[in-house]
Amino acid sequence: MTTATTGTPTTRGSVGTPHTRVEGRDKVTGAARYAGEIPFAGLAHGWLVLSTVARGRVRAIETAPVLAMPGVLTVLHHENAPRVDSDFVGMLGSRPDPSLALFQNDRVPHLGWPVALVVAETPEQAREAAEALVVHYEQEPHDVAFFAGHPDAYPVEGHTPGVAEKGDLTAELAASAVVVDAEYTTPEEHHNPMEPHAAAARWDGGRLEVVDSNQGTTWVAGELAKLFSLDPDSVRVRSEHIGGGFGSKGVRAHQVGAVMAATVLQRPVRVVMTRRQMFTLAGYRSPTTQRLRLGADADGRLRALEHSCLNLTSTVHEFVEPGAAPARVMYDADAHHTANRVVRLDVPTPTWMRAPGEAPGSFALEAALDELAEKCGIDPIELRVRNEPERGPLSGLPFSSRNLLACFREGARRFGWPDRDPRPGLRRDGRWLLGTGTAAASFPSGAGPSTAALTAEPDGTFTVRIAASDIGTGARTALTLIAADALDVAPERVRVRIGDSDFGPAMIAGGSMGTRSWAWAVQIAVGELRERLALGSSVPPEGITVRSDTSAAIGALARKERHSFGAQFAEVAVDVTTGEVRVRRMLGVFAAGRVVNPLTARSQFVGGMIWGISMALHEEAVRDGATGGHVGADLAGYHVATHADVPLIEADWIDDPDPDDPVGIKGVGEIGIVGAAAAIANAVWHATGVRHRNLPIRPDRVLSAADGATHA
CATH class of the missing domain: 3.30.365.10 (Aldehyde oxidase/xanthine dehydrogenase, molybdopterin binding domain)
Incomplete structure (x- = not known):
């Protein structure tokens, strides 16, 4: 025997100093090794077959020709797949998306719904057979049209209330000296992590083992145990290395299909999603339409704040993108009304995506604050100073800490904000109009x-x-x-x-x-x-x-109200001839708790800010109303920011440890994207004098607004 020694805890050590990743x-x-490349003896490969209609029923599946193809072991579908139980409340406090209950009936609720799984000896054989499988459908009319004021929209309770309100909104708006009433939209966006979703399942000594790429092995193991009515101790899920997730890598169809096939064949089976399948099966950020009504006194102090957010969800599962959530934390008003509503359409179910709610919600809220500052003739940062709440505007709870104004002060100093001429459309660099913008950021800390x-x-x-x-x-x-x-x-x-x-x-x-x-x-x-x-x-x-x-x-x-906060700053150049918008520099200053590893924390902040560039200028998944599917569901057709789009980006933080956390941590993974798109959009206004309320700010939208009219 030996004795392990530890000394008295020191006040200075490894935490707070930069360290490269241990792996x-x-x-x-x-x-x-990642989930899709770990070897197993006797491994078979599954390939999902997705529906080619947006709504209807599976009438027949011609399996015989496929089963005769080389290497094919089985074809699972609604007539022969193992039965599962999806009537349970999972780890996250809600019932699972019925899309996890693979092949349980003949219904098709959206284009790309899994209708079969072909399993073969090699992935090439599985893919060839899956593409050869003939499926007959009874097609029904579908509806994928998402728009503001949809008559079927309704408020929904998610992790936050559907509706939260206080005060007389109508009266306070009427009494306001300055009013902003505007609608903002954000498009459908997709996660697209570098590593596709992949899972291998096998039975080993009476235990189900799943090697997967996910964001929570406890979560996935628990859901699979409930789905397949297994003793929780008989399910093991491993996920050692993950190549990105952003909210998409939870429990998905590929894991369930792999378990089904491994159970039927009694041998290991791996199922990997293609990039195109990920656009359908891995979730996405719902598009939003958001209405902001702000009423203020002449000095910019808010009397009324209304933020209504609408997102879509599928007909089989209810998911809310709580875009109105930031308003409940950021600013107070005598009348304060917020609502998150959804409308059911014939589309796949959306899911969490980096800063769910806060990312799209902050764009609308922080752009509207910028419009209010312009109307009041007040500097955008000063407007926020005048509306800084002492407690949670709706909860009434004290903040554990709220260092937002410290972020703005430090950011303004470093960015050169005091030298900014607030008048739009004045600065030029050759053919480029130049502008700067700012926005606040927040994200819950739990x-x-x-x-x-x-x-x-x-x-x-x-x-x-x-x-x-x-x-x-x-x-x-x-x-x-x-x-x-x-x-x-x-x-x-x-x-x-x-x-x-x-x-x-x-x-x-x-x-x-x-x-x-x-x-x-x-x-x-x-x-x-x-x-x-x-x-x-x-x-x-x-x-x-x-x-x-x-x-x-x-x-x-x-x-207490527990949030990280931040201040985003952006400088843009706009070519009014071509409509091109270029971000020249960005600065983010954050109050996000104690930073454990500055090296990786800075990467998280900067990565989020780069995603803000994508959100503001590039990302947009377009759905074809005729088919119900996407146009360009791949990384060629779905534009994201690349090296040429990323300028000088700086991220830093102020001292902000959470006093009630044993380490002082708040969390840095998501706040970097919050407010970034708004800062860029506000900078585009400062450059051109034109407001862009629809993301992304594409060249055609810039050109269509070149006459100086506000682009709506």
């Missing part, structure tokens, strides 16, 4: 229950086991630094193992809550281990292991 070498050398196991090894090292997911954020490295500091040892003495549901329940990587939730569990585990070691326990060959659970500890978080 970085494995990733750049190819040693890190935590979910998590467990962690910590082992003191006999060689003096420590092993952390936690079902965390590192979807590219650097969470594995951050947890290493947090554990090292808590143990008062060098990071090299700590090994963090993640991505395995056998490690116990843990929060998903989502909502900017992952690292915070997992760090809390690690901190508690370290405290318990230190107590054991302080009692003089020697370390046996198998080590000393303690397990933590944060379920009781995080309850106090609900007593």
